[in-house]
Structures are given as C-alpha cells and as structure tokens.
Amino acid sequence: MNHVFNNLTDSLSEEFKKFDLDEVVHLNLSKLAEYDLQINNLVKYNKSEFFKDLQENIVNKINSSEIFQTVDKNELGFLNLSLNHTFLIDKISNTENDFKDNKSSKIIFDYGGPNIGKPLHVGHMRTLNIGRSLYNIHSFIGNEVISDIHLGDWGMPIAQIITYLENNNIDVNTLDSSQLEVIYPKASEEYKENLEFKNRAQEINKLLNNNDEHLLKIWSSIKKISIASLEENFNLLGHNFDYWLGESDVNNLIPGMIEDLVRKKKVKDDDGALISAENTEPKILITKSDGSYLYITTDLATILYRQNNIGYDKALYIVDNRQSLHFKQLFDSIKFFNFNNLEHEHVSYGTLNDSEGNPFKTRDGGTKPLSELFDETYNYIEKINNSLDQSIISELTNSVLTYSDLITNRKTDYKFDLEKFTNVNGKTGIYVQYSQVRAKKLLENISSENGKPASLILNETDKQLLSKLFLFGYFLEQSASLNEPHHLASYLYEISNLFNQFYENEKLSEITNDEHISSKLYITNLFLTTSKNVMLCLGITPVNKM
Secondary structure, three states: OOHHHHHHHHHHHHHHHOOOOOOOOOOEEOOOOOOOEEEOOOHHHOOOOOHHHHHHHHHHHHHHHOOEEEEEEOOOOOEEEEEOHHHHOOOOOOOHHHOOOOOOOEEEEEOOOOEOOOOOEHHHHHHHHHHHHHHHHHHHOOOEEEEEOOEEOOOHHHHHHHHHHHHOOOOHHHOOHHHHHHHHHHHHHHHHHOHHHHHHHHHHHHHHHOOOHHHHHHHHHHHHHHHHHHHHHHHHHOOOOOEOOEHHHHHHHHHHHHHHHHHOOOEEEEOOEEEEOOOOOOOOEEEOOOOOEOHHHHHHHHHHHHHHHOOOOEEEEEOOHHHHHHHHHHHHHHHHOOOOOOEEEEEOOOOEEOOOOOEOEOOOOOEOEHHHHHHHHHHHHHHHOOOOOHHHHHHHHHHHHHHHHHOOOOOOOEEOOHHHHOOOOOOOHHHHHHHHHHHHHHHHHOOOOOOOOOOOOOOHHHHHHHHHHHOHHHHHHHHHHHOOOHHHHHHHHHHHHHHHHHHHHOOHHHOOOHHHHHHHHHHHHHHHHHHHHHHHHHOOOOOOOO
16 A cells, blocks of 8 residues: 555554554455445454444544544444545655555566467467566565566477477578477477487487587577567567576576485485475476476476576466466475475466457467467557557557456456457556546646645545545555456556546536646546556556547
8 A cells, every 4th residue: 555554554553452452454445435445453353342442542543644534433343434635635646656665575577488489379468468567566566576588498399399300401590480480380290190200309308408519509599580589579569578588597407406306305216207205196296207307397496596596585477377286386396395485476367268268279270379469459459540650559459458468357267359358438458548648638738737736626526536546555555465467457447437537527628716627637647647657567558649
C-alpha cells in the first residue's frame, strides 16, 4: 500500500500489541458500496472482555490519522471506512515515491526460455507478458530486479540439429533462422524413427559435452542465427532481458556439482543413473544411465551459477502449470543438497488457446509463431484505424496482446478472441488506451495551472473516481505479494471506466467556477499519472493518439 496507509496499519498493529495480541492489520476493500475500505481484525475478539476498549483505541487512532472521514463500527467488530479526499490530495501522488520500500529484495526472474533453432511461438506469450509485468511491478516498488531469458541452447535438441546437418551435407554458414526452424522438427522426427540417426545424435551430444572444437563451432553458429531472430521478435513485442544466459553457460559446473553430491552421499546409483538420496515419490532423477543430463541437472547448476555470480534473495520461475512437478523436485533438491535457503517460487500459468478453446495452430497444423499472432492483430487493428501511424498501431497491437493476457488470472486457461480483445468497449487494451488518450486531450484543451485545488468540489461520480485512484497502492500490493498481474489489469479497467463516466458527467467547458474546474483538472491529472504507472507495471506503452 501507499506509505500513508502502511504507517496507519503499522500503528494499529501496535494497538493490538498493548493487549498482548499479535495481529497484522490489513485494509480490505469494503463490500458495501457507500464505503471504500474495511478492517476485519477486530471481529475475532468481539466476545472478549477487552473488545470495547480495543475497538475504541483503534477508532481513535484511525480518527487521529485524518485519512478517513468516517469510521462506521458495529458490535461484530467490522470497521467500515470512507476516504478523506481533502486530506489525501496532499499525501498521495501515485508516483514511485509513494511506494518505494526500504525492505527491498534482489529478485531473479527466470523466463524458462525458448530453445534455439525453434521459432518463438504463442506458447511463449504468457511467460513473456507475466514475466515482464512482475519484473516492472517489483521494480516500481523498489526491489532490485534481474531478468534472465534462460535459453534452451544445449543438449539433445542441438545434437539432433547438428546430426541432421551432417547427414544432409548442409553447411551451417549458409543457413538463416527460417531454414533452422524447418530443420528442428525434421531432426526431432528423424531421432524418433531412425536408430542410426539416434545413435549418432547421442554420440554428438557426448562430444559436445567434452568440448569437441569442430562441433562447438557449429553449435555457436546455430546459436548466433537463433538469437538474432529471437532479438528481432522480442524488439517487435517490446521485450528485453538483463541476461541472455542458457544451459550452455552452466554446463562446465555440472561434473563438479555431481562429484560433490556423490561425495556427500546426496545422490545414489540406480541402475547406472543417479537419483537423489532424498526419500521422495517419484524418485528425483539427476542424471540418466548413459550419463546425460536432464532439465533438473541444468537448473541445479544454474542455481549455483546465480548464487556465485549474480547473488539474489528470491528466484521466480515464470513457466506454465505443466511443469509443476519439475519445480517441486527442483526446490526440494535445492534444500536437500544444501545449496541455499533462499526463496524460490514457480509462478505457474494456464494455457493460451484460440477462440474455439483449442491449442493455437498454423494452417498446416504446426505450432503458431508469435510473430504471426502479432501480424494478425496488427492487420485487424489497421483495418479499423487505418488513419493511425504504423508505430501507434504496433503499440496498440502489443497493448492487446499484453492486456488480454494479463486481465486473466494467470492460473487459468483463456481463449484469445481477436474481435473481443480489440473492441473499444469492455476490458480491452484498446479501451484503456482510449481512456488515457481522452484524458490527455481534455488537459490539452483546458489552459490552467495543474496544481492541487485549495478546496475540492466533487459530485458523486468525482468521488467514486478519486477514491479508486487513491487505492492504486492496494491493487499494486495485491499483484506484488501474490505475483498476479490481473489485480492491476482489472484496476486499470475500473479507473478507465470511472474516468469515462467522470468525463461524460459534466462538461468542463460549461463550468465557470475556478475551484470546480481546478478539482476536475486535479482528478484528470491524477488519473493520467495513475493510468500511466499501472500501464508501466503491466508492460504497456501509453499512446498519444487514437
């Protein structure tokens, strides 16, 4: 929450301590339309003999803060609160300074990234959008944030590509990314169906792990081609990363890590494979019987790399729901192997499907590239708004792809409906962009000082909007503490909707009272600041024209 509210809740928690109660006071949204917030911490003590004294102390403390104009208490212990707008206009700006926390953490965001040689497909969209949003949210509240794309750039998929090139006498230096993307599935299919191919791929995989110079040059060329293509796509979609590390960057740490685990009896032999000595069901496989590594092997080595070379307090893995068992095993192993006691969390999400609820496919049945979804959305928006600049249409396209993704609770699947998500009405990226453009135009058309009014003149619509704007911190805290961007995405729609009601409720051109105009402009400015910062947190760039 905003520091103003946090200071109050901290002081209220102290009041509970005077009665030997360890209670962390929370402000919740009121379920009653006539109030803004409520406090429920007293309810569990309403049968206690000290209840009335404690309730009176709490109410007095709230009143002395001046944050609320009314405190409605009842015998059950619920406290319903209405914000004091006049007091809060000097206390809340909805800029970063309102939320910076001294107790900041260093957080690594692991995007469980794409494999080199493959195109960026629609399945990557949620990882990118959720990851970028959480990165921005945690940065906004003062945490030190680091993003790592964590490329799949090593192991059997690479060995399969190199085997295919070898068998077909293809010079890697003649390839571009589109040819590589065709080769990748062919090599994978060949590996499944052709034993000779499979044996050679396994041999190449071992030679790569032993740093064969010739094969490393081919691998390096494949990686270079892929990364150039990925960067092009990421630039188009407005994504960037602090680190472009991959599995290959930790490969040299694995033999020493395995030796150490064997010596400490943290792993044991299982028909030639190595499994964790921890008693789990299923068993946690660390290396296969042929000595090859698994995802968990590389992820464990990545933990060692990060704690030794980057340092962190918390690592968030933005990867879909289907990998839940993998991350449970990884986090269990980090503790069992005594790597560290830092925080690790799997930020899981549901799948993105087409408008029929089926997995996104191309016309020939392949996985749909993300650039294709971008182009379809761009062309759809261009048809409706063909007078706009290409750069604005690109920003609106990214707004649609981002907002439609984040408005959905990340834990659930959702259908991408292009017509629905580009509608100028409803919970869409187009609607929230339209609202802030409308606010900018309103300010451009009124020549006035942008300072705070000496006294507020507010009708009911104004009050509703202003109250919601003052609660930005509440929704920001929800999204940050739960790593769920949809709280802020829904909030952006709510303030946009309330602003449009505010805009249509009274015409500014017809108001003659200076204080009244000043009140309207103050609210409009606060809406613009809030809207801009929510968009920043979500990873959406505000446009200037629509």
